[in-house]
Amino acid sequence: MDLNDYRKEIDAVDEQLLALFARRMEISAAIAAYKKERGLPTYDPAREEAILKKRGAQAGELAPYAEELFRCLFAQSKALQNKKRQEEQ
């Protein structure tokens, strides 16, 4: 393996990561719309905490990094929701 091979591998992973990220953002926007229609609160800290705990436990020694990744995913979903809310006003 040389640097170029490693980079090709990273690129292949990133391609899939981006597709999954886009899918996650889409589902998360659908959840927000669903809750909004029903007058439910959109922010659910207990659900976020449960995800962090589950994924951290799965990640083994990568736990703190994986938790940070999921915190980042939550933050991006919220940022998109905030943007949509602003656009609606």
Next chain:
Amino acid sequence: MDLNDYRKEIDAVDEQLLALFARRMEISAAIAAYKKERGLPTYDPAREEAILKKRGAQAGELAPYAEELFRCLFAQSKALQNKKRQEEQ
């Protein structure tokens, strides 16, 4: 689709995201080791910038969120590398 269905979908996506994240961290650690052996600088801001640009362009209207995701991925790789460096000392 009710809330439970959406959550199942998110869980399925998260499962794959975590696996890809772990793989990315592994490749990125291999790259760091490869560079270190050869006395090359491990931090490559031009490569990071190129990834941000490419993935942002691919993400369309999700561009700023996708870029933030990749910034987060870079930060986690660096955090792991720093930890390894500290352990070696």
